[in-house]
Amino acid sequence: MKFSEQLIEEIRPIWRANHAHPFVQGIGHGTLEPEKFRHYMIQDYLYLIQYAKVFAIGIQKARDLDVMTRLSASVHHTLSIEMALHRKYAERFGISEQEMREAKEAPTTIAYTRYMLSEAQNGSLAHVIAAILPCAWSYLEIGRELAQIPGAVDHPLYGDWVRMYSEPAFEHSAQDMIDLMDELAADLTGDELAHVKEIFLQTTRFEYLFWEMGNTISHWPQELQADKISSI
Numbered sequence: 001m002k003f004s005e006q007l008i009e010e011i012r013p014i015w016r017a018n019h020a021h022p023f024v025q026g027i028g029h030g031t032l033e034p035e036k037f038r039h040y041m042i043q044d045y046l047y048l049i050q051y052a053k054v055f056a057i058g059i060q061k062a063r064d065l066d067v068m069t070r071l072s073a074s075v076h077h078t079l080s081i082e083m084a085l086h087r088k089y090a091e092r093f094g095i096s097e098q099e100m101r102e103a104k105e106a107p108t109t110i111a112y113t114r115y116m117l118s119e120a121q122n123g124s125l126a127h128v129i130a131a132i133l134p135c136a137w138s139y140l141e142i143g144r145e146l147a148q149i150p151g152a153v154d155h156p157l158y159g160d161w162v163r164m165y166s167e168p169a170f171e172h173s174a175q176d177m178i179d180l181m182d183e184l185a186a187d188l189t190g191d192e193l194a195h196v197k198e199i200f201l202q203t204t205r206f207e208y209l210f211w212e213m214g215n216t217i218s219h220w221p222q223e224l225q226a227d228k229i230s231s232i
């Protein structure tokens, strides 16, 4: 069994919980309330800004040009292709790109992105890829699964989202990260492999929390919002 398959097998019920999440199923069946999707889109935009930096840390840690090139393609894909989807949705929701960029990060967005950045900064390239992997891989599987639901790819609001994450270019980029994880795992010691598995589990859990944040439109509690701070 490949190391990447082992990663998923060991946490299968948690991995599948992401697919079953009501927010994900709501996108696929077209029943999700648009205001939940709007909140998710804004937070995801902020998430992707940090996520691109995790790839960039990977480029810095890479020892060969081939890996640097593969990771820089992912940075480009995230900033120019994936985030273009968010900019398009922002337009549909009547929000400007600047408003999205300057929106405040919800606690889950901060926790997830800073966890990835911290593991990436402190670890080896394999740890960077472990932090990135559940994100790319679970969206690939979810995209493919939702695209099978009749009408999902043609839904007036969610169709663009389902098509983005089920299209071949995206599959190619996610598969490349899975392959890279397998290549890197071949050179790791037992302790390093255990750490890779731990990061993979935590970021898979954070994926779930991110869907949950969208579904409950959660943010900082009202009492703690920035507009409560007086400017003395």
Ligand SMILES: Cc1ncc(C[n+]2csc(CCO)c2C)c(N)n1
Binding pocket: 044, 047, 048, 051, 074, 077, 078, 082, 134, 135, 136, 137, 139, 140, 173, 174, 207, 210
């Ligand atoms: C919370 C969250 N998790 C995963 C993705 C999906 N995603 C982000 S970057 C990337 C790979 C290259 O673009 C993929 C698949 C997302 N958008 N938001």
